[in-house]
Amino acid sequence: GAGVSQTPSNKVTEKGKYVELRCDPISGHTALYWYRQSLGQGPEFLIYFQGTGAADDSGLPNDRFFAVRPEGSVSTLKIQRTERGDSAVYLCASSPGQGASYNEQFFGPGTRLTVL
Amino acid sequence: AQKVTQAQTEISVVEKEDVTLDCVYETRDTTYYLFWYKQPPSGELVFLIRRNSFDEQNEISGRYSWNFQKSTSSFNFTITASQVVDSAVYFCALSERDNFNKFYFGSGTKLNVKP
Secondary structure, eight states, X not given: OOOOEEEOSEEEEOTTOOEEEEEEOOTTOOEEEEEEEOTTXXXXXXXXXXXXXXXXXXXXXXXXXXXXXXXXXXXXXXEOSOOGGGOEEEEEEEEOSSXXXXXXXXXXXXXXXXXX | OXXXXXXXXXXXXXXXXXXXXXXXXXXXXXXXXXXXXXXXXXXXOEEEEEEETTOOOOEEETTEEEEEEGGGTEEEEEESSOOGGGOEEEEEEEEETTEEEEEEEOOOEEEEEEO
16 A cells, blocks of 8 residues: 655755655554654654644754644645754654554655755 | 664675674664664665564575664664665664554664675
């Protein structure tokens, strides 16, 4: 079946602008995750949704970052007043959320964000 | 402090050599999960394995094997008879009891397999 998809694959913006990054999880997966990966580093947890609600947003770096998942499927990561330090690859993952493999996370290809 | 340490930044081997990627983790929990992911040049992380802290049995899947040792807090990954297609960055990750859905990733080991 279809995997996790993310759009756009690349986003270039100017400092101070607002951006939205979209994630389509695997059909039927109730859990959805956002990570940020800087060059040469491992993914860094940002936020996790179970259904429509954010179950853990402890990784969001500041209040410029916000994510929603209004219908429990597609999620949007929103970054306000972007800064050059926000440049990274933003990864989305989903997992079944229940059953024996409930927390096995499957990742999308990522969105490469560049803030000029 | 880093919860997951992958001390090998980059490893280069020649095809058909065996190679072991090290992963050391740190947690106070007695219940946790460990994972390995592969990130090929295309960029998409590929799930390889999940182990829970109660299952110390080593696992083998084709040319891949994993050695979980709680005594040394290590979860090492061995590729036998490496192939060029194994070239990628490999990440080890940990999730703990307070939130099994929150993963802590190591910084990754880049594996170069030369023909």
